[in-house]
Ligand SMILES: CC(=O)N[C@H]1[C@@H](OP(=O)(O)OP(=O)(O)OC[C@H]2O[C@@H](n3ccc(=O)[nH]c3=O)[C@H](O)[C@@H]2O)O[C@H](CO)[C@@H](O)[C@@H]1O[C@H](C)C(=O)N[C@@H](C)C(=O)N[C@H](CCC(=O)O)C(=O)O
């Protein structure tokens with residue numbers, strides 16, 4: 001049997017020949033025996049730079065835009081565009097057997113996929129999750145290195161899930177992934193769109209191109225249905241543009257297919273009633289903040305769109321204790337509310353900061369903020385400005401500058417914060433010291449939020465990588481400060 005993989009590539013099974021291809025991989029460091037090694041042209045390297053390593057690990061052939069000197073080569077013009085379909089074929093088209101629920105959008109992907117995973121599990125399914133924090137299934141979990149893995153890894157992971165008896169997969173899909181063909185070859189049951197706001201312009205250039213990258217997911221070839229948040233401006237544009245069945249959800253518009261009302265958000269959690277064409281249900285989330293209502297609607301609408309049971313799904317959402325690093329509470333024994341969040345764009349700030357203010361109307365909101373290097377420079381000033389518009393104290397510090405000068409990043413954020421003429425602004429390069437300063441500013445009942453990194457486990461500056469988890473560091477800073485205060489009194 002032969003299979004057409006595109007206009008100019010035709011593959012024949014190789015059993016009985018010298019080279020038997022049993023898998024596919026695009027990274028020489030993780031190639032497995034029997035793999036077709038996809039040698040991609042990159043910004044820094046060409047995959048063929050590592051062909052010796054790939055061969056030594058057992059790669060039997062290469063797919064590339066240049067001939068390998070070491071292994072038989074399938075030559076194609078744009079290899080990245082071939083990997084998804086090819087990997088899907090090699091692994092027996094796992095997404096055709098397995099319902100895959102995709103979630104895309106600027107903010108809310110991780111939260112919505114955790115919620116969707118919990119809801120699907122509550123309907124009795126064994127689940128798999130591919131996301132920016134973790135990749136996990138029945139065989140275990142491993143920390144994610146990216147929001148969406150490369151195409152070969154996506155297909156290998158889906159095949160593993162299928163073979164382990166998974167009944168539904170939830171997957172975060174970044175715009176980078178769409179542009180880089182990482183999800184080509186995935187057939188989705190539904191794809192959900194959460195929202196679109198300024199981010200990633202370093203990669204996409206303009207908002208229109210960013211939107212187009214997301215919108216490219218919503219075609220009949222890729223998904224059976226679209227799930228769209230119509231409270232978002234780009235969501236409404238998407239609804240008007242797509243040619244697949246669309247399920248809308250809203251917190252404001254009762255004419256949406258799925259609608260939430262009776263919304264209550266406080267420190268105990270988030271409660272609302274969901275109304276769908278197949279019934280209504282009360283929902284109680286442990287997660288904090290009104291944005292989690294939108295994320296829960298993304299999860300519930302995806303399930304309803306696929307014919308699932310909304311009452312069981314809603315009950316499933318209640319089983320989720322939290323999402324790592326997303327308004328995650330840090331217990332320190334001190335009488336302050338300390339939270340860590342992944343807020344790293346102004347859209348997220350506008351959603352969360354009014355809620356955080358409302359938690360302590362008489363007390364102070366203290367924010368620690370920073371900007372990551374190698375990301376859209378236009379985000380930095382507004383990040384500082386918005387933070388200082390809402391908060392009482394803003395501590396501007398360093399994140400992972402990667403290859404950039406941390407001083408430049410810090411100055412841009414601080415400039416925005418000072419320009420707001422609102423909060424008291426303190427600039428401290430050392431992140432650990434910034435947490436100490438925040439802890440020392442806090443009085444009883446105040447709210448401290450370490451924003452921007454969530455549960456990221458390390459800081460990266462040039463070639464230097466050091467372990468740094470905001471949750472541990474904030475807890476330590478609060479405890480140290482409490483101990484020092486006790487010793488003084
Ligand atoms: C801009 C971007 O997406 N770049 C990705 C791209 O890098 P690149 O073109 O520079 O590749 P390269 O490092 O020159 O390497 C070329 C080839 O050699 C291979 N190689 C390289 C080294 C080696 O030892 N062995 C080896 O085989 C690589 O696997 C690659 O195929 O291909 C690399 C390998 O596949 C990716 O690791 C890299 O992602 C980098 C790390 C990255 O930061 N990506 C971010 C922007 C990203 O994708 N983010 C989105 C989500 C963002 C969000 O929503 O917040 C994501 O999905 O994570």
Ligand SMILES: Nc1ncnc2c1ncn2[C@@H]1O[C@H](COP(=O)(O)OP(=O)(O)OP(=O)(O)O)[C@@H](O)[C@H]1O
Nearest residue numbers: 106107108109110111291294326341342343348351
């Ligand atoms: N529905 C939402 N609307 C606006 N902001 C949100 C929403 N959901 C989450 N956020 C904010 O975005 C941050 C990241 O959330 P989450 O990780 O769920 O989204 P994501 O799309 O996976 O993010 P990223 O692409 O940056 O990894 C949260 O910490 C919160 O500050």
